[in-house]
Amino acid sequence: xxxxxxxxxxxxxxxxxxxxxxxxxxxxxxxxxxxxxxxxxxxxxxxxxxxxxxxxxxxxxxxxxxxxxxxxxxxxxxxxxxxxxxxxxxxxxxxxxxxxxxxxxxxxxxxxxxxxxxxxxxxxxxxxxxxxxxxxxxxxxxxxxxxxxxxxxxxxxxxxxxxxxxxxxxxxxxxxxxxxxxxxxxxxxxxxxxxxxxxxxxxxxxxxxxxxxxxxxxxxxxxxxxxxxxxxxxxxx
Amino acid sequence: xxxxxxxxxxxxxxxxxxxxxxxxxxxxxxxxxxxxxxxxxxxxxxxxxxxxxxxxxxxxxxxxxxxxxxxxxxxxxxxxxxxxxxxxxxxxxxxxxxxxxxxxxxxxxxxxxxxxxxxxxxxxxxxxxxxxxxxxxxxxxxxxxxxxxxxxxxxxxxxxxxxxxxxxxxxxxxxxxxxxxxxxxxxxxxxxxxxxxxxxxxxxxxxxxxxxxxxxxxxxxxxxxxxxxxxxxxxxxxxxxxxxxxxxxxxxxxxxxxxxxxxxxxxxxxxxxxxxxxxxxxxxxxxxxxxxxxxxxxxxxxxxxxxxxxxxxxxxxxxxxxxxxxxxxxxxxxxxxxxxxxxxxxxxxxxxxxxxxxxxxxxxxxxxxxxxxxxxxxxxxxxxxxxxxxxxxxxxxxxxxxxxxxxxxxxxxxxxxxxxxxxxx
Numbered sequence: 001x002x003x004x005x006x007x008x009x010x011x012x013x014x015x016x017x018x019x020x021x022x023x024x025x026x027x028x029x030x031x032x033x034x035x036x037x038x039x040x041x042x043x044x045x046x047x048x049x050x051x052x053x054x055x056x057x058x059x060x061x062x063x064x065x066x067x068x069x070x071x072x073x074x075x076x077x078x079x080x081x082x083x084x085x086x087x088x089x090x091x092x093x094x095x096x097x098x099x100x101x102x103x104x105x106x107x108x109x110x111x112x113x114x115x116x117x118x119x120x121x122x123x124x125x126x127x128x129x130x131x132x133x134x135x136x137x138x139x140x141x142x143x144x145x146x147x148x149x150x151x152x153x154x155x156x157x158x159x160x161x162x163x164x165x166x167x168x169x170x171x172x173x174x175x176x177x178x179x180x181x182x183x184x185x186x187x188x189x190x191x192x193x194x195x196x197x198x199x200x201x202x203x204x205x206x207x208x209x210x211x212x213x214x215x216x217x218x219x220x221x222x223x224x225x226x227x228x229x230x231x232x233x234x235x236x237x
Numbered sequence: 238x239x240x241x242x243x244x245x246x247x248x249x250x251x252x253x254x255x256x257x258x259x260x261x262x263x264x265x266x267x268x269x270x271x272x273x274x275x276x277x278x279x280x281x282x283x284x285x286x287x288x289x290x291x292x293x294x295x296x297x298x299x300x301x302x303x304x305x306x307x308x309x310x311x312x313x314x315x316x317x318x319x320x321x322x323x324x325x326x327x328x329x330x331x332x333x334x335x336x337x338x339x340x341x342x343x344x345x346x347x348x349x350x351x352x353x354x355x356x357x358x359x360x361x362x363x364x365x366x367x368x369x370x371x372x373x374x375x376x377x378x379x380x381x382x383x384x385x386x387x388x389x390x391x392x393x394x395x396x397x398x399x400x401x402x403x404x405x406x407x408x409x410x411x412x413x414x415x416x417x418x419x420x421x422x423x424x425x426x427x428x429x430x431x432x433x434x435x436x437x438x439x440x441x442x443x444x445x446x447x448x449x450x451x452x453x454x455x456x457x458x459x460x461x462x463x464x465x466x467x468x469x470x471x472x473x474x475x476x477x478x479x480x481x482x483x484x485x486x487x488x489x490x491x492x493x494x495x496x497x498x499x500x501x502x503x504x505x506x507x508x509x510x511x512x513x514x515x516x517x518x519x520x521x522x523x524x525x526x527x528x529x530x531x532x533x534x535x536x537x538x539x540x541x542x543x544x545x546x547x548x549x550x551x552x553x554x555x556x557x558x559x560x561x562x563x564x565x566x567x568x569x570x571x572x573x574x575x576x577x578x579x580x581x582x583x584x585x586x587x588x589x590x591x592x593x594x595x596x597x598x599x600x601x602x603x604x605x606x607x608x609x610x611x612x613x614x615x616x617x618x619x620x621x622x623x624x625x626x627x628x629x630x631x632x633x634x635x636x637x638x639x640x641x642x643x644x645x646x647x648x649x650x651x652x653x654x655x656x657x658x659x660x661x662x
Contacts, residue, residue: 051544077546089541091534102534105527106546153546 010059037209082155092135103152140171250300257296371563380536385446393568419565465579599645
């Protein structure tokens with residue numbers, strides 16, 4: 001398997017505060033990689049730094065052989081990286097269809113109809129609500145929309161920032177089921193999560209981040225049974 | 238007990254009427270009912286009684302009306318507090334398609350019937366329609382609060398006046414040039430404020446508008462300061478609309494008509510009307526194009542836009558530039574209509590008025606802006622006697638609007654998504 005995305009000794013600072021400390025990781029083509037960590041560990045910073053928000057202060061972010069750490073956000077997004085941002089960030093006043101339409105910005109309208117049909121098959125709930133304003137949907141539906149919107153740009157790598165945030169356990173289960181379906185189509189996924197249990201069960205490989213550093217790496221199963229992970233994230237039993 | 242006739246409760250209506258009558262008595266009793274006469278006062282119960290009777294009759298009619306089927310439907314339509322945009326089906330045909338040709342025909346015939354006075358007011362109204370449409374792109378669609386929009390208006394107006402004075406450029410060459418100049422200044426304003434939002438953006442743009450005005454006031458060698466500059470009239474293929482022309486024959490002599498100063502207003506009106514139609518059409522198309530959706534997306538969530546690969550620099554600048562160029566066009570028409578410009582026409586009050594047009598009309602709504610522009614320019618003309626209270630009335634209007642119709646006069650509707658004809662299935 002080839003490496004799709006690689007972080008090499010990445011440092012990120014917010015003013016005098018260092019948010020990421022020499023982070024190195026890689027995501028291989030076709031796998032689901034996950035990054036778990038508690039609040040404020042630097043997970044979202046890591047994802048946003050791929051888009052240059054904030055810019056990294058040292059190190060390299062290599063995507064398909066090219067250092068993208070100094071590229072603009074729209075350049076990155078136009079080259080096969082799609083993100084479902086933290087807190088969903090759908091366009092509240094736009095209908096479901098319009099939200100999906102916005103997802104096609106990086107690649108143009110060429111495959112729009114076909115992809116929209118695909119999304120409606122993947123997320124039947126969205127089809128029911130296609131002309132409804134996005135702000136009037138439930139949290140789970142909004143999250144589905146955020147994922148679908150990211151998929152509309154036909155990404156090579158799907159970046160997900162806490163898709164389980166603020167959702168009921170049963171909805172979280174649904175979302176992860178959908179992610180499994182998406183992954184089975186050959187999509188590479190990099191998932192950043194606090195919900196370690198779900199994320200590690202889904203993922204091929206996982207990283208554990210503590211205070212801006214990668215503390216542990218391993219396959220999903222390895223981390224699930226790792227005593228340190230169990231102690232910190234899985235309630236210690 | 239309540240009498241039920243066709244679902245109308247007369248008792249409830251009577252109760253409303255009595256409450257309204259008591260309120261009217263409290264309000265009008267001391268104000269109207271007591272007339273000071275030297276050190277004495279006269280009670281004028283008759284006047285109070287008639288006012289209270291009118292109020293009570295009105296309230297009763299309103300109560301009964303609001304209980305009829307039609308009234309209920311009307312109230313329901315007015316009371317939907319549902320914020321945001323209504324999305325219609327892709328194949329939805331707006332009723333506007335019947336109204337628009339009618340408006341165009343009336344608009345083209347009107348100047349030949351209307352009096353000169355009416356015509357000048359309508360020209361002013363149309364100028365504010367242009368300004369409203371321009372600001373609507375920046376504030377209504379892209380969500381960038383711009384309090385210095387009058388700056389672009391001033392650039393357009395002074396562009397015509399100074400271009401004529403210094404370079405000998407007439408109306409027709411300055412019309413596109415002023416739009417371009419305003420667009421460039423829009424970009425100059427846009428660059429430093431790319432990272433700003435909300436209040437900060439409002440303050441910077443406010444400063445921009447004031448800078449333009451102060452430069453116009455104080456740079457006396459170039460702009461003649463408060464004395465102002467005269468601006469040329471448009472020409473019809475070289476024919477001038479003056480009584481006597483230095484070069485060539487004036488319009489009325491060429492056609493063998495008696496001189497009438499209304500001709501120039503008719504001509505300005507017709508050009509302006511066509512320009513407004515063109516701007517309306519362009520704006521209508523833009524909101525349906527990807528750039529229009531990008532503006533709205535930017536208004537809704539900037540971070541999401543960037544994560545979707547929208548070049549926010551391009552999107553913001555295009556909104557600023559297109560808005561500004563429309564403002565510049567309006568400025569050219571204002572200058573040629575007045576025949577004279579000076580800095581006192583471009584105060585902050587103008588910016589506030591344009592913003593009021595956009596807010597009143599409904600953010601992002603084209604039809605709403607057109608209606609609001611006319612309401613806010615024609616109304617003060619009709620209510621000349623109340624000129625002192627104009628700003629107060631604006632204030633009251635705004636407060637009332639914000640309470641009952643926070644989304645403006647006309648709710649924004651967008652047609653739903655449909656792939657363009659010719660895309661590959």
